[in-house]
């Protein structure tokens with residue numbers, strides 16, 4: 001029996017190689033050229049006004065926090081409310097800037113619960129980072145409203161949200177900063193890259209300097225005035241080497257053409273799981289936000305005795321995943337352990353089922369069948 005993996009990225013190989021060849025022939029693989037084209041393609045695709053291409057979403061999350069801290073003159077120890085149910089990049093970004101992550105609980109969407117966030121707001125709260133789990137906007141609208149009411153900045157960790165639409169519009173247009181990931185297994189795969197989309201123009205302009213060591217003119221721009229290479233740039237602040245490169249952008253420019261088609265198939269796979277798992281009440285399914293078209297980066301369920309069920313699935317050569325362990329279980333975030341009971345419960349029970357372009361209806365039937373069998377076996381074993 002063929003193994004069924006959680007994720008297998010699909011690349012349009014000939015087209016991607018052709019796009020990379022263009023970079024090699026031109027002799028330009030770094031910042032500029034394809035990165036400029038990809039930023040434009042991304043703005044056209046999402047309708048977002050600004051986009052700056054980076055080497056990862058992790059870099060983008062750090063830039064978002066760092067730039068806001070500088071602009072708003074936040075002090076060390078000021079608080080950012082965040083979720084314990086995420087990849088650690090989200091929360092490390094807060095610590096990179098010596099701010100304090102304050103964990104709020106998740107709701108039935110596995111995203112931040114507006115009520116729990118409201119309870120965590122203090123005089124030192126400066127921002128909220130919202131993670132759209134698996135592409136689900138969850139209670140994003142209510143969090144946006146809460147941030148407006150309390151004068152808090154809203155950073156949207158949209159690592160999973162390429163192609164997610166809410167009320168008919170691509171997600172990200174009303175956050176202060178939205179960060180996307182184009183890491184290898186994301187919906188728009190490259191190898192490693194990301195995008196930061198600011199809403200104010202000046203922060204987009206700043207991001208371009210911060211991502212290139214604080215230099216006020218990139219090398220590509222410096223060669224555009226007729227080929228002369230000017231070394232008379234200024235360095236305005238301590239920046240980072242976070243910008244994206246033309247090889248990744250070349251991959252992204254091909255992937256972006258297919259992302260809506262691919263996401264439609266992801267939604268089809270999710271609909272098959274929903275249909276096939278509906279008759280097993282011990283497998284808890286996760287609702288999607290109303291009036292949304294989620295990217296379906298993940299298809300998650302919750303069940304008891306998750307680890308034993310995973311072992312049974314592995315014996316059937318099915319390899320699901322877990323997104324995520326409650327971050328407060330990690331020693332460095334352990335001080336907050338116990339603050340978020342929903343996240344703690346989810347952490348023990350979550351399971352991400354295989355979802356990618358190469359899965360067929362038969363594969364999904366096999367996963368659903370084996371999953372239900374494993375869950376039922378656990379019940380009869382007791």
Ligand SMILES: Cc1ncc(COP(=O)(O)O)c(C=O)c1O
Nearest residue numbers: 056057058087089159181183194
């Ligand atoms: C929710 C979330 N945030 C941030 C990241 C970081 O993305 P990247 O790998 O592009 O740095 C990931 C990646 O897995 C993620 O899942």
